[in-house]
Amino acid sequence: MSTYYDPQDLPRFAEIGQEAPNLAQKFFDYYGAVFAEGELSAREKSLIALAVAHALQCPYCIDAYTQSCLEKGSNLAEMTEAVHVACALRGGAALVHGVQMRKQAAKVSF
Amino acid sequence: MPMAPTFAQTLRRHHLELTRGQTTVLQVNLGLKCNQACRHCHLSAGPGRGEVMDAATVQEVLAYARRGGFSTVDITGGAPEFNPHLELLLDGLRGLACRVILRANLTALLSPPYRGLIPRLAAEQVAITASFPSLSAQQTQAQRGQGIFERSLECMRLLNQAGYGQPGTGLELDLVVNPAGAFQPPEQAPTEKRFHQVLAQRWGIAFNRLYVFANVPLGRFKDWLMASGGYEAYVRRLAEGFNPCALPGVMCRGLVSVAWDGLLYDCDFNQAAGLPLGGQRTHLSQMQGPPPAGQAIAVGEHCFTCTAGAGFT
Known part of the structure; x- marks a missing residue:
């Protein structure tokens, strides 16, 4: 294997159920229910998932939810804005820790 | 990866046959000439195509429409507006079919020689089925060409002004x-x-119904899939989505398609694939009426497009 991530592994996701089928079944049932049309549309949920995929930096999820967003009728402009939401959250999460840095610095400084 | 089963093998595996029901729709392809060269076009229509139905064949179509008693005539292309005999066809169809549909790309109708067709189409109560793939200018133009998005909106506004898509008309x-x-x-x-x-809020545009169609892996779209290395994956995905429940509703069961040269096909996609009606080369002048119920429909790998998921009707 030349890389840790192989795109051909994604269609094999269900194999994870071989050792613990009951747990896998519960997970996949839950997963399907989460993404069903509800108070949020399936299209909106795919856009959220695309943003989360970028925050998690999961290449399988990025491929899967790029395809899913397109197939639910989203366009590149909407998908790019979703990625910026992920970016803002990750960036903001780093930056807000600067308060902790400032407090710690204040504690040990004149 | 193993080869995906063919469409014919898939039908056999499900103990299914694809045969005609009652044929009520005559689809008339007036030719492959078009002002656009859309990347998904299964017929590879475009400005460089010279295949256009002549007046004699239009007369034969009208005679067949009379013999066949079709309830719907569906006029397509290319851009049907580019056929100089379109008005001859519309004249002849008056009172002949309950419903006449014109497939429009929304930009040919804006060209000065054809803009005058809009009131004529409205007066004849011709339904318009128009291609408008996305609310995104980027996606629309990636598929259909630069400047197409704004021009499509302009055409829809003109159609709305003529009463199209408006309640009560x-x-x-x-x-x-x-x-x-x-x-x-x-x-x-x-x-x-x-x-x-979105069309109402952003652009003040109204329409009636919207249909979603999968792209058919034929013609220019197939060429693009082959060149980008995505053909096998695309067809495999369609094949994996095969839904036996979609089969009874596929459009070829109730439609016969006539090409620009008068040859008949089970559908427009079979026309692009060169698969003649029921597998036999047939000219419309040979037909006494619609193809009979129960007649086998010619199939190819592209048929997976119409049976994937909810189907393509």
Whole structure:
């Protein structure tokens, strides 16, 4: 294997159920229910998932939810804005820790 | 990866046959000439194509429409506006079919020689089915060419002004959404709802119904899939989505398609694939009426497009 991530592994996701089928079944049932049309549309949920995929930096999820967003009728402009939401959250999460840095610095400084 | 089963093998595996029901729709392809060269076009229509139905064949189509008693005549292309005999066809169809549909690309109708067709189409109560793939200018133009998005909106405004898509006029303006690439179309109902909202709010445009169609791996779209290395994956995805429940509703069961040269096909896609009606080369002048119920329909790998998921009707 030349890389840790192989795109051909994604269609094999269900194999994870071989050792613990009951747990896998519960997970996949839950997963399907989460993404069903509800108070949020399936299209909106795919856009959220695309943003989360970028925050998690999961290449399988990025491929899967790029395809899913397109197939639910989203366009590149909407998908790019979703990625910026992920970016803002990750960036903001780093930056807000600067308060902790400032407090710690204040504690040990004149 | 193992080879995907063929469409014919898939039908056998499910103990199914694809045969005609009652044929009520005559689809007339007036030719492959078009002002656009859309990347998903299964017929590879475009400005450089010279295949256009002549007046004699139009007369034969009218005679066949009379013999066949079709309830619907569906006029397509290319851009049917570019056929100089379109008005001859419309004249002849008056009172002949309950419903006449014109497939429009929304830009040919804006060209000065054809703009005058809009009031004529409205007066004849011709329904318009128009291609409008996306609410995004980027996606629309990636599929259909630069400047097409704004011009499509302009044409829809003109059609609205003529009464199309407006309540109480009976003038139908339906939209067709095809994906802007090698992915499956969105679900029809939520997409129609969103298009109604966005077109009305952003551009003040109204329409009646919206249909989502998958891209058919033939013609220019197949060429693009082959060149980009995505053909096998695309067809495999369609094949994996085979839904036996979609088979009874596929359009070829109730439609016969006549090409620009008068040859008959089970559908427009078989025309692109060169698969003649029921597998036998037949000219419309040889037909006494519609193809009979129970007649086998010629199939190829592209047929997976119409049976994937909810189907393509």
